Amino acid sequence: MLRFLTAGESHGRCMVAILEGMPAGLKLDLKEMNMELKRRQLGYGRGDRMKIEGDNVEILSGVRNGLTLGSPIGLYVKNNDFRIDELIALTNPRPGHADLVGCLKYGHQDIRNVLERASARETVCRVAVGSVCKLFLKEFDISVSSDVVMIGGETDKERMKKKIDAARKHLDTVGGSFTVTAKGLPPGIGSYAAADRRLNALLAGAVMSIPAIKAVEVGLGVAYAHALGSRVHDAIYYTKDKGYFRRTNHAGGIEGGMTNGEPVVLRCTMKPIATIGKPLESVDIVTKKAVKAAVERYDTCAVEAAAVVAESAVAIVLAQAFLEKFGGDSITETRRNYKGYTRSL
Numbered sequence: 110m111l112r113f114l115t116a117g118e119s120h121g122r123c124m125v126a127i128l129e130g131m132p133a134g135l136k137l138d139l140k141e142m143n144m145e146l147k148r149r150q151l152g153y154g155r156g157d158r159m160k161i162e163g164d165n166v167e168i169l170s171g172v173r174n175g176l177t178l179g180s181p182i183g184l185y186v187k188n189n190d191f192r193i194d195e196l197i198a199l200t201n202p203r204p205g206h207a208d209l210v211g212c213l214k215y216g217h218q219d220i221r222n223v224l225e226r227a228s229a230r231e232t233v234c235r236v237a238v239g240s241v242c243k244l245f246l247k248e249f250d251i252s253v254s255s256d257v258v259m260i261g262g263e264t265d266k267e268r269m270k271k272k273i274d275a276a277r278k279h280l281d282t283v284g285g286s287f288t289v290t291a292k293g294l295p296p297g298i299g300s301y302a303a304a305d306r307r308l309n310a311l312l313a314g315a316v317m318s319i320p321a322i323k324a325v326e327v328g329l330g331v332a333y334a335h336a337l338g339s340r341v342h343d344a345i346y347y348t349k350d351k352g353y354f355r356r357t358n359h360a361g362g363i364e365g366g367m368t369n370g371e372p373v374v375l376r377c378t379m380k381p382i383a384t385i386g387k388p389l390e391s392v393d394i395v396t397k398k399a400v401k402a403a404v405e406r407y408d409t410c411a412v413e414a415a416a417v418v419a420e421s422a423v424a425i426v427l428a429q430a431f432l433e434k435f436g437g438d439s440i441t442e443t444r445r446n447y448k449g450y451t452r453s454l
């Protein structure tokens with residue numbers, strides 16, 4: 110079983126992750142891993158925090174001479190903006206963030222005790238872990254990519270930028286949507302046999318766990334609601350060369366909770382950033398008086414960054430489901446099992 114845990118506060122010393130269950134013998138290319146971290150920092154509309162951080166992952170354990178050992182992989186990313194103990198208390202929760210409910214739930218009187226961990230800074234760990242999973246999947250010619258498709262209702266790249274500029278100018282924020290595509294998967298990853306093995310549910314859960322992601326559609330997604338079955342199901346064809354194939358991919362590569370051999374395509378929606386320069390009404394959690402919500406430094410738009418995080422979330426789930434099917438304590442063993450299966454198809 111491939112599993113991971115992360116720890117770290119946004120302005121704490123560092124962010125860490127442990128990935129357990131990765132087979133031995135996988136070559137970890139640190140340069141490629143750090144490129145993923147860099148991609149997460151970019152994107153039009155990001156705030157000033159990204160100018161402070163220069164995210165760089167260090168491998169603490171589980172690797173010798175660049176190869177995984179089969180033991181837990183410890184990953185570390187330093188926070189340049191480390192100042193958690195100096196930050197002043199905040200008592201004016203931001204609508205749309207974890208602030209109010211987090212204080213009620215954990216008994217805090219300072220929303221900083223909540224926001225430090227609720228912050229999307231945690232997603233740097235997700236990308237560090239995802240970068241290892243992407244390298245694993247690459248061994249089997251499986252790739253995961255993403256595309257921003259809409260920002261604040263605009264689909265043209267220049268208009269998207271203008272939308273972000275306008276939001277920034279008006280001290281507001283803006284959300285959007287993006288697709289994540291995984292190519293090269295064989296049919297049969299995931300299963301219809303049990304609810305917790307259905308791949309579409311696992312993928313949606315992983316992407317929805319990224320802060321501010323509010324919807325995940327598989328293939329045609331919500332558009333299925335308007336359609337007739339005869340128009341939307343992907344007819345099946347066969348040739349000796351190709352084997353089974355489809356001419357359309359409305360299903361987004363998943364049928365019955367399993368990959369069907371076509372690209373897996375998800376469409377994901379992100380809400381606008383909760384911190385707003387012109388803050389909404391709120392209530393002070395100590396005095397109970399009406400106040401304006403807290404304004405921290407913020408990203409005007411982080412859809413591009415979220416898309417990179419979602420690639421990692423998807424890569425992690427795919428690596429988990431792939432290993433569930435093919436097993437293997439070493440890459441050699443996984444490859445042998447994989448080849449045996451694909452030959453049998």
Ligand SMILES: Cc1cc2nc3c(=O)[nH]c(=O)nc-3n(C[C@H](O)[C@H](O)[C@H](O)COP(=O)(O)O)c2cc1C
Nearest residue numbers: 206207229320321322382383384407408411414415
């Ligand atoms: C890459 C990324 C960057 C984000 N940057 C900010 C930010 O600067 N300010 C903010 O208030 N929220 C930001 N968010 C969103 C919050 O983390 C999110 O709204 C909050 O955790 C509550 O979201 P939820 O209701 O989906 O859990 C960011 C999210 C992501 C994925």
Ligand SMILES: C=C(O[C@@H]1CC(C(=O)O)=C[C@@H](OP(=O)(O)O)[C@H]1O)C(=O)O
Nearest residue numbers: 158159227228229230233405406407408
């Ligand atoms: C630190 C990151 O994103 C942060 C996510 C975030 C939030 O509230 O989610 C708030 C901002 O942090 P700060 O208040 O320090 O400016 C973002 O910069 C990151 O993506 O690495």
